[in-house]
Amino acid sequence: MSDVDDHMRQILAERARVLARRGQLSTREKVGEPVAVMLIGGEQMGIMVSYLQTIVRIPKVTPVPRLPPWMPGVIQIRGTVVCLVDLASWLGLTQSDEARYLAIIGRENQLLGVRVAGVAGVREIFADELVVRQAIQRDASELPVRFTTRDLLTVLDIERLFALVDLRGKSEPISRTCPGPMSVT
Amino acid sequence: MSVLDELRETFRQEAIELLNELAKILEGLRNRNADASALVAARRVAHNLKGAAITVGAQRIAGPCHALEDEFEIAAKTKEVPTADQVESWLFLVTELQAATDDPNIVAICFSEAPASKSQVGIPASVSPTAPMSKAASPAECPQQADIKSASTAGTATGTTAAVPVGAQSTPTIRVETRRLDEMMAHVREVAQIQVLLASQARALQESCDEVSVASTGESATNDRSLELRAAVRQMYQDTQEFGHLVDVLSISINRVRLTPLSSMSPLWLRAVREAANRLGRPAQLEIEVGEAEVDIHLSELIKDPLLHILRNAVAHGIEPAEVRQGLGKPQVGRIRIEARADGSFVELRISDDGKGIDPKRIAQKAVERGWITMATADSMSDAERRALVFLPGFSTADVVTTIAGRGMGLHSVQRNLEELGGSVSVSAEADLGGTTFRLRIPASVLGVKGLLVRSGDVVYALPLYDVAQVAAVALSDLEQSEGQPIYRDAAGRPIRVRSLDELLGRPSGTAMAQLFLVVLRRTGQDLALIVDSVIGEREFVIRPMPWNLATIPGINGALILPDGTVALSLDSTVLLAAAQRRRVHTSRTSAQQGAARRKILVVDDSLAVRTLESQTLGAAGYDVTVCVDGMEAWQLLQKREFDLLISDVQMPNLDGFELTARIRASEPLQHLPVILVTSLSSPNEVARGAQVGADSYITKGDLDQEKLLLAVRRLID
Numbered sequence A: 001m002s003d004v005d006d007h008m009r010q011i012l013a014e015r016a017r018v019l020a021r022r023g024q025l026s027t028r029e030k031v032g033e034p035v036a037v038m039l040i041g042g043e044q045m046g047i048m049v050s051y052l053q054t055i056v057r058i059p060k061v062t063p064v065p066r067l068p069p070w071m072p073g074v075i076q077i078r079g080t081v082v083c084l085v086d087l088a089s090w091l092g093l094t095q096s097d098e099a100r101y102l103a104i105i106g107r108e109n110q111l112l113g114v115r116v117a118g119v120a121g122v123r124e125i126f127a128d129e130l131v132v133r134q135a136i137q138r139d140a141s142e143l144p145v146r147f148t149t150r151d152l153l154t155v156l157d158i159e160r161l162f163a164l165v166d167l168r169g170k171s172e173p174i175s176r177t178c179p180g181p182m183s184v185t
Numbered sequence B: 001m002s003v004l005d006e007l008r009e010t011f012r013q014e015a016i017e018l019l020n021e022l023a024k025i026l027e028g029l030r031n032r033n034a035d036a037s038a039l040v041a042a043r044r045v046a047h048n049l050k051g052a053a054i055t056v057g058a059q060r061i062a063g064p065c066h067a068l069e070d071e072f073e074i075a076a077k078t079k080e081v082p083t084a085d086q087v088e089s090w091l092f093l094v095t096e097l098q099a100a101t102d103d104p105n106i107v108a109i110c111f112s113e114a115p116a117s118k119s120q121v122g123i124p125a126s127v128s129p130t131a132p133m134s135k136a137a138s139p140a141e142c143p144q145q146a147d148i149k150s151a152s153t154a155g156t157a158t159g160t161t162a163a164v165p166v167g168a169q170s171t172p173t174i175r176v177e178t179r180r181l182d183e184m185m186a187h188v189r190e191v192a193q194i195q196v197l198l199a200s201q202a203r204a205l206q207e208s209c210d211e212v213s214v215a216s217t218g219e220s221a222t223n224d225r226s227l228e229l230r231a232a233v234r235q236m237y238q239d240t241q242e243f244g245h246l247v248d249v250l251s252i253s254i255n256r257v258r259l260t261p262l263s264s265m266s267p268l269w270l271r272a273v274r275e276a277a278n279r280l281g282r283p284a285q286l287e288i289e290v291g292e293a294e295v296d297i298h299l300s301e302l303i304k305d306p307l308l309h310i311l312r313n314a315v316a317h318g319i320e321p322a323e324v325r326q327g328l329g330k331p332q333v334g335r336i337r338i339e340a341r342a343d344g345s346f347v348e349l350r351i352s353d354d355g356k357g358i359d360p361k362r363i364a365q366k367a368v369e370r371g372w373i374t375m376a377t378a379d380s381m382s383d384a385e386r387r388a389l390v391f392l393p394g395f396s397t398a399d400v401v402t403t404i405a406g407r408g409m410g411l412h413s414v415q416r417n418l419e420e421l422g423g424s425v426s427v428s429a430e431a432d433l434g435g436t437t438f439r440l441r442i443p444a445s446v447l448g449v450k451g452l453l454v455r456s457g458d459v460v461y462a463l464p465l466y467d468v469a470q471v472a473a474v475a476l477s478d479l480e481q482s483e484g485q486p487i488y489r490d491a492a493g494r495p496i497r498v499r500s501l502d503e504l505l506g507r508p509s510g511t512a513m514a515q516l517f518l519v520v521l522r523r524t525g526q527d528l529a530l531i532v533d534s535v536i537g538e539r540e541f542v543i544r545p546m547p548w549n550l551a552t553i554p555g556i557n558g559a560l561i562l563p564d565g566t567v568a569l570s571l572d573s574t575v576l577l578a579a580a581q582r583r584r585v586h587t588s589r590t591s592a593q594q595g596a597a598r599r600k601i602l603v604v605d606d607s608l609a610v611r612t613l614e615s616q617t618l619g620a621a622g623y624d625v626t627v628c629v630d631g632m633e634a635w636q637l638l639q640k641r642e643f644d645l646l647i648s649d650v651q652m653p654n655l656d657g658f659e660l661t662a663r664i665r666a667s668e669p670l671q672h673l674p675v676i677l678v679t680s681l682s683s684p685n686e687v688a689r690g691a692q693v694g695a696d697s698y699i700t701k702g703d704l705d706q707e708k709l710l711l712a713v714r715r716l717i718d
Helices: A003-026 A158-164 B003-030 B038-056 B059-078 B084-102 B104-109 B133-137 B145-150 B178-214 B220-257 B262-280 B297-302 B304-318 B322-327 B360-369 B375-380 B383-391 B398-403 B411-420 B573-594 B608-620 B631-638 B657-666 B684-693 B706-717
Strands: A035-040 A043-048 A052-057 A074-077 A080-085 A101-107 A110-116 A118-123 A145-149 A153-156 B259-261 B284-289 B294-296 B334-343 B346-353 B424-427 B437-443 B449-456 B459-464 B468-475 B480-482 B485-489 B495-500 B515-523 B526-532 B534-541 B556-561 B567-571 B600-604 B624-628 B645-649 B675-679 B697-700
Touching: A035 A110, A035 A153, A074 A110, A074 B556, A074 B567, A101 A118, A101 A158, A110 A158, B003 B038, B003 B084, B003 B262, B038 B059, B038 B262, B059 B084, B178 B220, B220 B259, B259 B262, B259 B297, B262 B284, B262 B297, B262 B304, B262 B334, B284 B304, B294 B297, B294 B437, B297 B304, B304 B334, B304 B346, B304 B411, B304 B437, B360 B375, B360 B383, B383 B411, B383 B424, B411 B424, B411 B437, B449 B515, B449 B526, B459 B534, B480 B495, B515 B534, B515 B573, B526 B573, B600 B608, B600 B631, B608 B624, B608 B645, B608 B706, B624 B631, B631 B645, B631 B657, B645 B657, B645 B706, B657 B675, B657 B684, B675 B706, B684 B697, B697 B706
Parallel strands: A043 A153, A080 A110, B284 B334, B459 B567, B495 B526, B600 B624, B600 B645, B645 B675, B675 B697
Antiparallel strands: A035 A043, A035 A118, A052 A101, A074 A080, A101 A110, A145 A153, B259 B294, B334 B346, B346 B437, B424 B437, B449 B459, B449 B534, B468 B515, B480 B485, B485 B495, B515 B526, B556 B567
16 A cells, blocks of 8 residues: 555545534534623623624713712713623723723613723634633622633623613612712722 | 684594594494493593583583483483484484584684573584584574674683684694604704714814815925815815704704693693682682793693692682681682793793792791701791792691691692602792792703703713802802801802712712802702802703613713713702702701710621721711611610711621611601711612612722721711
């Protein structure tokens, strides 16, 4: 058998392995829809693409009284006033000064702006990638996190995030029940 | 179109709707799709139409309706399905009435004195298909036409309204759902937003062109091109300005479509006074002088109940019984008057009566008896402030009703409803007719408001112009001190308390400047001078909703977009005034009780380290500090009512900080006590809950340092 034959045999064997691997890949279980990978506080965080409305440069932010430090204020996007959330600050991460973008996420008629440093791309998440991960300096129940992957992508739970940032009074409007102003120092 | 014409047209539209409803019911009976119970509904509709016709003086329509009502009632009593002939005769009459109401001219001649009998009714003499109504009602054959032409106008609670311009030209109208107008307005807002951005970009482009021109090489061709470019950009800028003007015109036009004359509510007012007067046996006559004032159709619905409430109150608690009035030398029939005048983007309504009036001193006395204010506070109040006490929730009691004319009954809800609309209500110092005068200010439109833009720190705020009484630049040294609070005296010498806007909003306040800008807010007899960094000026703007999750931030009721695209915050002056007033009441109480004694602070925390840090910090700053370890112990100590401030942990055994704060706010003697929550909880829900239970400030333990703690304390009690 010639060297050429050996070489061809090796190539074919490699191709067979690749094809076999492709077959395995196609049977892997996807978890939910694809996520847009955002750079937030030096970490990669995923936002399901169906929630992502747009990404814009951060315009001038108007601070709003009585908000926690991780809610820097409000901006307007095409005439709609939107509240901003600084997830890095909330999660105790170090936000890069280069976090000059906003990922505008929305559900129904509710919008929220999440401060991000950039977008790394869009990817699928597979079940065999998931790992259990301890919460970042916080009680897990307070975190808007769905899960984390082996390569340290934290996929955000957007529904939970919307619930956590909802400052409206549970029973009746705060403006009518709070007799005086309140500050968060 | 005159007020009377408006009234007729309003009635005509209502009649069309009611007759359509009646026809539908009768069709159901004719087609055997309904049983005898439908007659009850038919009777109700006929009754409603009759009532509306009587109210506006359309006696010739009221007559047939009355006959129909009788027939339906008799038929309903038999509990049998009416015969086909009966139903046909009713439908015939309804159809004739529909034909009449389709024509404004025929409706017009129906406004006349009530006929003596059914046979004199210009439209069908009886409920009979053999007496065609349209023929009988035609202007040419109407026997009373000449009289109608010369009839005079009256508009009192006693009643009749006439004056019929037969053959008056009517402008074709269409009915449009307000929802559609709202949609149009939303589109106009979007266009306006684009216009603002275009104007901004055009301006930037023009500036760039100018810079390029300056740096040009001097070559002729380049210069020509540069000039062309500059001219084009200048033209574009002018076009965007014109575009903006057209958007404004369009916006105003749509706003106008939404306006409805206040006079269209006259029948309701007349009826309310008439009913109250009859029921209570206190004769009263309502005079309506609203001219051509108009309000947004949405607002006219929302102000309906508050107005009726005040009118009924005027009869029930203002106008004295006839025999009392006679003894006082007053006419037996009491007078109530509604006047309206347009005031910029507002309509001011004055509702006056010639009854017994309100005594400010007795109101203040009642508030002292109830423990809401101290005697010292009552003595320091102006009459306007005392009168404003009638709007406090729960002020009205049976005792109050008998001793101070019952004012205050439900007035809190009237005030709240109007304030939610951006309006206000107050008791005027001048009683127009000698009794009481309520002054209502209602925005004419819900869509655009005028405001004063101010800057404080790095934020631009908008204050409603109707609440701004004065803007002043004063030297810090010009302010006086009273009970440890700075006081500004206006041109009339009235003392007005001064607060920093930032402090009231819970934001860090800037360094005190020698020169201060003050914006004096005035609403329902209360004054407050706000310190701001600068005053930008007046603007007309559209208030946009705050983001969905920030809809209930105290003191912020909306946002507006500035020409540069940034967001300014619209302030709720009611909340600012209430916050300042609350602290004033508490300060005055404690001052009265303790004189110049050191401020006493109760610190409650189950952590020894936190208790120690807080008590040492506060003690070193000169405060008299008491410490305890759980909420229940704090609650018991507070019953001594000797503390000026509570600093509380949230998570504690027995009674947590939220519950403790809620108890304090619900307790009459303690409700004004300032509360600072110090906690490790900083999630939005915890912050929101803190605000909801009534905490004044919220400090997270991670951020707790001596300076921040003292700043928060001083902001509240020094």
